Amino acid sequence: MTTTCHRSWEVEAARDGRLTGEARASFDAHAAGCPSCRGAANGLESLANGLRGLGSAEVDDVSLRRLRGRVLEAVDAEQTGRVEVRAHRARSSARIAALVGAAAVVAVVAFFSLPGSKAAAPALVAYERPAASAETRVEVEAGAGARYTRTVSGDVERFDLVDGTLRLRVVRAAGGRRVLVKVPDGEIEDVGTTFEVVVRDGHTERVGVDEGRVVARLAALAPVTVEAGSVWTRSVVAIAVPPSAADASAPVSTRANGKARTEADREDAAYLEVLRLLREGREGEAQSGADAYVRSFPAGFRREEMERVARGRAGERQLP
Amino acid sequence: MRQPLKLVPPANPGSEDDRVLARVAGGDLGALGALYDRHARALLAFASRAVGSNEAEDVVQSTFIRAAKAASSYDGRAASARSWLFGIAARLVQERRRSFARLARALSRFDLSASSPPEAEDQSDMKKALLRLSEAKRVVLLLAEVEGFTCEEIATMLGVPIGTVWTRLHHARRDMRAFYEETSR
Ligand SMILES: [Zn+2]
Numbered sequence: 214m215t216t217t218c219h220r221s222w223e224v225e226a227a228r229d230g231r232l233t234g235e236a237r238a239s240f241d242a243h244a245a246g247c248p249s250c251r252g253a254a255n256g257l258e259s260l261a262n263g264l265r266g267l268g269s270a271e272v273d274d275v276s277l278r279r280l281r282g283r284v285l286e287a288v289d290a291e292q293t294g295r296v297e298v299r300a301h302r303a304r305s306s307a308r309i310a311a312l313v314g315a316a317a318v319v320a321v322v323a324f325f326s327l328p329g330s331k332a333a334a335p336a337l338v339a340y341e342r343p344a345a346s347a348e349t350r351v352e353v354e355a356g357a358g359a360r361y362t363r364t365v366s367g368d369v370e371r372f373d374l375v376d377g378t379l380r381l382r383v384v385r386a387a388g389g390r391r392v393l394v395k396v397p398d399g400e401i402e403d404v405g406t407t408f409e410v411v412v413r414d415g416h417t418e419r420v421g422v423d424e425g426r427v428v429a430r431l432a433a434l435a436p437v438t439v440e441a442g443s444v445w446t447r448s449v450v451a452i453a454v455p456p457s458a459a460d461a462s463a464p465v466s467t468r469a470n471g472k473a474r475t476e477a478d479r480e481d482a483a484y485l486e487v488l489r490l491l492r493e494g495r496e497g498e499a500q501s502g503a504d505a506y507v508r509s510f511p512a513g514f515r516r517e518e519m520e521r522v523a524r525g526r527a528g529e530r531q532l533p
Numbered sequence: 534m535r536q537p538l539k540l541v542p543p544a545n546p547g548s549e550d551d552r553v554l555a556r557v558a559g560g561d562l563g564a565l566g567a568l569y570d571r572h573a574r575a576l577l578a579f580a581s582r583a584v585g586s587n588e589a590e591d592v593v594q595s596t597f598i599r600a601a602k603a604a605s606s607y608d609g610r611a612a613s614a615r616s617w618l619f620g621i622a623a624r625l626v627q628e629r630r631r632s633f634a635r636l637a638r639a640l641s642r643f644d645l646s647a648s649s650p651p652e653a654e655d656q657s658d659m660k661k662a663l664l665r666l667s668e669a670k671r672v673v674l675l676l677a678e679v680e681g682f683t684c685e686e687i688a689t690m691l692g693v694p695i696g697t698v699w700t701r702l703h704h705a706r707r708d709m710r711a712f713y714e715e716t717s718r
């Protein structure tokens with residue numbers, strides 16, 4: 214047992230950089246021969262060691278990689294103007310109720326303010342469909358004999374492709390309208406700029422993306438994101454995946470220089486797609502997406518919640 | 534002569550992080566991915582200690598989203614991209630409590646991503662003691678003792694006077710000690 218030294222306050226001061234120059238030297242000389250001060254210093258060090266031992270084991274590669282996908286997805290969503298994150302003051306509980314259900318997953322996204330800017334009020338967040346914009350321009354190249362119609366309704370520019378090849382280049386300012394290609398067996402949504410869709414015999418045959426990316430939601434398949442430099446083809450699915458097989462997950466083939474997407478990436482994409490549908494209030498589509506997820510990824514990381522969504526629980530969410 | 538605050542040396546202008554941040558500012562997602570790969574693990578460990586593992590991912594996600602938006606304002610006043618990112622994360626931890634704790638709890642009831650189990654009951658005493666500190670004290674304690682930032686750096690990161698950092702640090706240690714003495718009785 215040591216008695217408390219009258220200089221023991223300096224232990225912390227030295228550790229935190231409040232003692233400099235002579236004061237520091239004097240204290241160090243003292244502490245070298247003072248059990249009380251050395252004991253106090255050891256106490257601080259062991260607290261630090263204890264803290265360093267906390268939690269570090271909790272960071273695993275799987276969480277890191279999943280989080281990476283979420284981060285890039287959220288930032289990409291803002292940058293492409295596909296959806297726009299805006300902060301709102303919560304005006305009424307009804308508004309909260311309307312928004313919370315859809316926005317829960319991404320809510321945390323909005324609690325930021327730019328350093329230096331006026332701090333944003335604590336805010337509830339919603340993904341809002343940007344207003345229709347004349348800024349969106351779609352350059353269309355149709356293959357010989359392609360049958361399609363083109364309509365603009367509200368903030369959606371829609372191409373119904375019945376048969377043949379359609380190549381689209383979408384030029385849009387942030388906040389421009391959505392561009393959807395409806396195919397007989399689903400739809401393909403532009404998230405990027407230049408892509409090509411081929412429909413044959415009532416089925417989507419091929420989705421190739423040169424720039425940006427698209428999300429393909431096709432019957433009986435988990436939604437898939439096709440990235441720049443990648444080509445999705447039905448034949449790959451047909452060969453690789455018997456219907457409802459455990460791993461119905463390889464719809465993306467890649468070019469030689471394309472990034473081979475891992476199973477986990479595809480799972481992430483499918484999951485994120487369901488979340489996107491949910492937050493857009495497209496419960497039915499989300500339900501089928503979730504169902505496809507469960508079938509495609511029976512051992513999936515998000516399986517339980519996807520099962521919940523598939524059963525329609527998402528529609529029952531309410532405010533407390 | 535001490536020159537605390539705002540006088541943190543400018544970042545090494547040629548550092549890899551700076552180049553990456555410049556690309557992030559230009560909307561380059563690949564660069565953001567690179568920034569993530571370099572710093573996310575440490576940030577996630579920090580956030581796990583600071584808010585528990587359940588909420589840590591939210592903090593880190595928000596950190597990078599904010600970083601992406603603010604990258605163009607990264608002017609090298611932070612000593613490094615690392616301290617800049619930790620500063621964002623630390624502020625987020627504090628802001629959570631200030632403005633959004635209740636809402637976050639409400640939201641978490643619907644949060645589809647909340648698939649991890651509730652915070653275990655058998656947390657270590659150290660963890661319990663840490664989580665009983667105010668966010669402000671906890672953040673400073675972790676930044677100093679775990680992440681190794683100097684008090685001057687922390688002051689810059691949080692935008693508070695260095696005296697405030699010293700005070701919070703002192704009180705954090707005192708509270709931790711008090712908790713130990715209480716529980717070991
Ligand atoms: Zn002494």
